[in-house]
Structures are given as C-alpha cells and as structure tokens.
Amino acid sequence: MRIGARYAEMLDAGELKPDAAQAAIVEKLDSLQERLEAPPPRGSILWRLAGRKPETPQGLYMWGGVGRGKSMLMDMFYECVDIQRKQRRHFHEFMLSVHGQMRDWREKDPGDPIPHVARALAEDARLLCFDEMVVSNMADAAIMSRLFTRLIEEGVTIVTTSNRIPDDLYKDGLNRHLFVPFIELIKEKLDILALDGPVDYRRQRLGNAETWLVPNGEAATRALSDTFFRLTDYPPEDRENVPSIELDVGAGRKMKVPKALKGVAVFSFKRLCAEARGASDYLAIARRFHTVIIVGIPVLGPHNRNEAARFVTLIDALYEYKVKLLAAADAQPDGLYPEGDGKFEFERTVSRLMEMQSEEYLALGHGAEEAANN
Numbered sequence: 509m510r511i512g513a514r515y516a517e518m519l520d521a522g523e524l525k526p527d528a529a530q531a532a533i534v535e536k537l538d539s540l541q542e543r544l545e546a547p548p549p550r551g552s553i554l555w556r557l558a559g560r561k562p563e564t565p566q567g568l569y570m571w572g573g574v575g576r577g578k579s580m581l582m583d584m585f586y587e588c589v590d591i592q593r594k595q596r597r598h599f600h601e602f603m604l605s606v607h608g609q610m611r612d613w614r615e616k617d618p619g620d621p622i623p624h625v626a627r628a629l630a631e632d633a634r635l636l637c638f639d640e641m642v643v644s645n646m647a648d649a650a651i652m653s654r655l656f657t658r659l660i661e662e663g664v665t666i667v668t669t670s671n672r673i674p675d676d677l678y679k680d681g682l683n684r685h686l687f688v689p690f691i692e693l694i695k696e697k698l699d700i701l702a703l704d705g706p707v708d709y710r711r712q713r714l715g716n717a718e719t720w721l722v723p724n725g726e727a728a729t730r731a732l733s734d735t736f737f738r739l740t741d742y743p744p745e746d747r748e749n750v751p752s753i754e755l756d757v758g759a760g761r762k763m764k765v766p767k768a769l770k771g772v773a774v775f776s777f778k779r780l781c782a783e784a785r786g787a788s789d790y791l792a793i794a795r796r797f798h799t800v801i802i803v804g805i806p807v808l809g810p811h812n813r814n815e816a817a818r819f820v821t822l823i824d825a826l827y828e829y830k831v832k833l834l835a836a837a838d839a840q841p842d843g844l845y846p847e848g849d850g851k852f853e854f855e856r857t858v859s860r861l862m863e864m865q866s867e868e869y870l871a872l873g874h875g876a877e878e879a880a881n882n
C-alpha cells in the first residue's frame with residue numbers, strides 16, 4: 509500500500525489528527541515510494557551497456573521539534589515501501605556497527621575501509637532509514653561524509669529524521685568548519701523537509717498524566733501501562749505480547765529490555781539498578797529510547813547504597829539525553845534516599861528528577877548536546 513493511502517486511512521479512522529505539515533511530507537514520501545518501487549526501465553540492459561546506471565531516487569531529511577510525527581511517518585513509509593532490500597536503523601547503533609565493520613576490514617586490508625563498508629551496506633539495502641540522526645564528534649562526521657557519498661553513489665536512498673535543521677547540526681561545536689562539508693553534502697544530496705507544526709503530539713498523548721507516581725502498586729502500574737499504550741499505539745488487549753529486545757550496550761554486551769516499542773522502554777528498578785550495571789549500559793538506554801518507564805522504585809537507605817549510586821548514574825544519563833522519565837516509586841524524589849552514603853550527590857539527582865517533570869524539560873528533543881563539549 510502507498511503511504512499516501514495509508515495516511516488517509518488513518519486520518520479517516522480518527523487515529524491521526526489532520527496536520528498540514530505532515531500532509532505535505534506524506535506527499536513527498538509517497539512519490540519517493542513510487543520511484544523506489546518502479547520497475548527498472550525498459551531497455552535497462554542497453555542503458556547499462558551504454559554505461560548509464562538507473563538514477564538513485566533522492567533521499568529525504570526530515571527535521572522538526574519533538575513529537576511532530578517524524579518517526580511515525582518514517583516508520584509508516586518504511587513499512588509501506590514494497591521492496592526487498594530495505595533497512596531501518598537507529599542512528600547511534602548504526603554508527604557503532606560501522607565502526608565495528610571498519611575495524612574488521614582494517615584487519616583484512618590496510619587500505620581505506622569505507623568503500624568496502626559502503627559496498628556491503630549497499631548490497632543489503634537500497635533504502636536506508638535512520639531515526640534520530642545526530643553527529644556529535646568530528647571523527648564520526650568525517651566518516652559519515654565519506655560513507656554517505658559512497659552509499660549514494662552505490663545507489664542507496666537515505667531517509668533520515670533529526671530534531672535539527674542541517675545548518676544547526678553540531679551547532680557551536682569546536683572546529684565546526686571541519687563539519688561544514690558534511691552539512692553541505694546533506695543539503696546537496698537530500699531533500700530537506702521541515703516537519704515542525706505547532707503540535708507536540710507526544711506531549712498531547714501524555715496529557716496531564718503525572719510522570720512520577722507514588723506509591724508503587726496496582727494503580728500506578730495501571731496508569732503507567734495506559735500511558736505506554738497511548739504513546740506506542742499498542743492495543744492494550746494484546747498486553748501479554750509487547751515485544752522485548754536485546755539492546756546492544758557496546759563491547760559485545762547485551763541487555764534485555766523487557767518491553768520496548770517505538771522508542772519507549774519499560775524496566776523494573778531491580779533490573780536497572782540491583783544488577784551489576786554501569787554508565788555504559790545507562791548511556792546505551794538513554795541514546796536508544798526517548799521515553800523510559802521505571803516501575804518499583806523503593807525508598808533507598810544505607811543498606812542499598814549501591815543501588816542508590818547506580819540510580820544516580822542512571823538519572824544522569826537519562827537527563828543528559830533528555831529522555832522522558834515516567835516512574836512509579838514509594839516516595840517523591842526528595843524522600844527517596846533519606847540517609848546513606850552519597851546522600852550529597854543524591855541531591856543533584858533529586859533536583860534533576862524534579863526538573864524532568866517540568867513542561868520545559870518534557871518539550872526538549874531527545875539527545876545530548878554533546879557537540880559543545882567535543
């Protein structure tokens with residue numbers, strides 16, 4: 509089915525609200541879908557003999573504020589496009605795997621690994637969708653410039669989302685001039701589309717739902733699962749089958765996320781903070797999910813100072829990446845850790861937890877402002 513028809517269907521069913529900015533983008537995605545699905549032109553063999561490759565359809569870069577529907581439209585597009593070789597990747601995980609493949613190639617061959625990596629990617633996909641593109645350091649920017657150029661030459665169409673207009677990628681970062689070629693490449697090779705209407709639909713779906721529920725128990729669990737279903741459009745009657753994933757947390761390690769859907773994850777406090785976990789696990793979570801729901805946060809004390817210390821690290825990571833936190837706990841943040849080692853450091857966590865409940869925080873885009881620190 510074409511995305512235009514699918515979108516219209518959802519509007520008619522009242523599942524989506526009419527939105528002019530989205531409609532304009534759906535039109536573009538629809539025509540891109542048509543080009544991607546078009547059979548190779550007649551006589552293509554002759555063309556190939558004449559040295560002409562079929563043209564790669566131009567990709568898209570959708571940018572805009574949080575909750576505007578970028579990921580939703582990209583997912584819908586991805587599902588609609590009826591071709592075999594397509595892939596959808598979360599940008600951060602994609603970069604990790606590119607680094608891994610570059611390492612592997614270097615072991616085999618001392619030359620430049622990027623053409624090999626691009627060739628392998630192009631064999632697997634002629635449509636590559638990335639959600640939440642951020643490039644936060646020069647090394648990645650340099651790799652991306654060359655990799656994107658190659659991928660496009662190899663016939664890959666790139667569709668990506670971002671909270672920023674290309675000119676503001678890596679804004680105020682050190683040595684920004686080194687980054688400019690990548691920005692120019694994006695502007696030249698991709699169709700830049702704003703999806704920046706007035707409504708933050710995610711905020712609307714959160715409604716006035718409280719983000720910090722006290723105490724733990726049936727009422728809190730029910731409220732949080734309702735919010736989960738609202739945020740993910742998951743049918744509540746199918747609650748037993750919410751997908752889980754194995755999240756790659758780097759260095760070849762994995763972490764099980766018991767419920768994970770559309771950028772929203774659900775964890776128990778136990779799984780997050782009672783097991784031997786550390787900053788790299790929490791950063792992987794913070795990068796991967798825009799919303800995290802934690803249930804079963806107990807009142808902590810001297811006997812569980814390790815849990816308290818991990819919780820501090822966890823909240824720092826979520827805060828840094830502007831992750832929306834919804835939680836069920838046995839106390840308000842300022843009553844969570846009444847005494848114990850590290851009580852002083854915990855004050856910062858309390859203050860962050862309070863800030864994370866504010867309208868201003870909830871309106872921020874997912875992702876860290878790493879650029880300025882590099």
Ligand SMILES: Nc1ncnc2c1ncn2[C@@H]1O[C@H](COP(=O)(O)OP(=O)(O)OP(=O)(O)O)[C@@H](O)[C@H]1O
Pocket residue numbers: 523524525526527530572573574575576577578579580581670671708709710713738739740741798873874
């Ligand atoms: N037109 C609409 N009517 C109703 N709900 C919508 C509409 N568009 C998007 N939504 C819902 O709003 C929520 C947020 O959308 P989405 O996750 O796509 O935002 P986003 O632009 O990717 O935000 P972010 O920049 O934070 O990643 C989703 O639950 C989505 O289904």
Ligand SMILES: [Mg+2]
Pocket residue numbers: 578579580639640669
């Ligand atoms: Mg998104």
